[in-house]
Amino acid sequence: MADQLVNGGSGNYNFKVVLLGEGCVGKTSVVLRYVEDKFNEKHLTTLQATFLNKKLNIGGKRINLAIWDTAGQERFHALGPIYYRMSNGAVLVYDITDEDSFQKVKNWVKELKKMLGSEICLSIAGNKIDLGKERNVPVETAENYAASVGAMHFHTSAKQNIGIEEMFLELTQRMMQRAQEQEIQRASELTRTNSMRRNIVIVDEEETSPPSKSCCGT
């Protein structure tokens, strides 16, 4: 269904981005910082942090990002497919001070690759870099892993607003590129079908099958 909605025809895009990661790694904070530029120390009147929309303008194209937050607790892991179906992109968040949360990201990547293949664009966010002294996931390990699975790695801090804007921008650009490639592919398929249709020659039956003489030796 996502395909139907992505291309508005006039260069507008609607993308669904799903936030995945273990509980308490900062998924909600990351998305709040990105969309509202707020961190939960501020006093706000209304706040809906589970689903957020962000409108962007890249290269003259209007893009609407629908960012879906998900429950990260282990007991809710089985619900993943309900959330990530029809997604164009996924941000996998882990806490750099928590090795387990990085392992969880690896599990998510495996599952996403298995279920959606290369349809989905992936970004991995090593969050809470403001707590660099307590880091438990080595930078190299994380970056190498991201490269090995075709994802981009970003070092982020929702608290200090580091790396978040760049991460979503880069992800959006990749999703746009993917959507454009799909459009071209679809267009070429259509042209091929049409040209095939044009090449079909209706041949008169009488002309195609001259009476065989060799069969019975007559």
Added chain:
Amino acid sequence: MLEATLRKEIVRNLHSAIDSEMLNDDNAYCYYIKSLALVSDVLKTDVNNPTLSHKDKWNLIEFAKQSVERLVFIVKKGQNSSDNIVTRDETPSAPPENLVNEQSFITLCQNSCEDEMIMSRYQKRLGMATSAMEKQNLELELARQLVEKAAITRNRLMQATAWAMQTAHKKFKIQEKLQNGKLVESDFKKQQLYALSLQFNQSNSWLNQLASDLALYPNHEKIVRELLDNILTDNSQPVKATINHMQEKVNTILNKSLSNPDADPKEHALIFEEVSNTIKDDINIIQDVVKALFEPLNSEKNVSITSEVVHHVYFAPLKQNIITLIRYSLKDIEKQLVNRIKEGFEEGINFRLTECCKEAITKLHYLTTLHNPYDMLDCTVHIIKLLAATKFEQKHCTSVGADDLLPRLCQVVVSSSLPSICAEATFMETFMPAARALGEDGYAVTMLQSAIAHLANTTV
């Protein structure tokens, strides 16, 4: 005064005639004749014993006029088909573009006749005029009236041209589809309904007035809704008659399936899939035709209103049966949810409910009473917003993310004691408009679905 029973009888005959015409049934002719006989009887009685008001008489005569027109059309159609005369060279379901030419021709003829009448009337008055001043005034008045008439004629011609262009564009689109091999059965249905509705709308002055109001104020929601109400609630309208027919068809399938509640849930699921595909096709046809009939309905806002109203009308008589069918197909999940609800109550889950949770439960109950997927989606979004509202604790704001929201929603679902909520969520997910799937509505339904899935698959 015209008796209510007589009026009902006449209107019933007219409706039956229109329905028969829609179904290409031969009875249409009989119904029109019957209603004409009734009208003539009433008028005859009125001559001897005058009881009818002027308005009643006018309505009856207008009605008779329309019936005669339809009878002429039916007779002509019958003659054409019996003589095997092909009158149009395009696809049989294409909009009647010759109607446009006919219309502009009639307009021109009418105008020339009217001009002649005006001229002769003025010449008579000129002959009777005594002073030069009076004659001059009469000439000026004649000139003004002729200019006015010319302006009106030009306007009518422009309208006819615009209509012809619109029809040509539609025809071009059909040709394009034909060339690409993409023409499907629903396209033919759309074209048939479109052609019928065009004919109907032409003779409906009230609808024409609304359509011109809409053209003047395309963003006026009240006008849009009034127009849609008019089309979608009047049973004599081809669009509404088609909806009725579609609903009957779906209901027949549903009733057949519901008569066997003990069948395999998978069987029910298959029937539901079939029914939902039929419903989606039906709704698409109706929406496309309505949008094609009234151009201003194609704006982003009006498309959404049109879709909402069409869903509202379509699902009103069907929702209950659809929900029952979904419940049959989700029997196992519902059973697990019932167990979970029982366990929740044994634990005394209700004692820990906050005010917003209690409000969410009330809303969840209210959701089951709604039949329009749009209203249901709005209600679900409201529930999610209630549960994900910001908390203020000791002057510190805590934003609620999905980590907190999902457990809270699970608690609400358990406390609501609504096993049918599985079916309601599936109903919303299935009939959710595509434009809303990625938005807040899609997210809210996904959240509800995931809460149900979590509760149905886990034990305490």
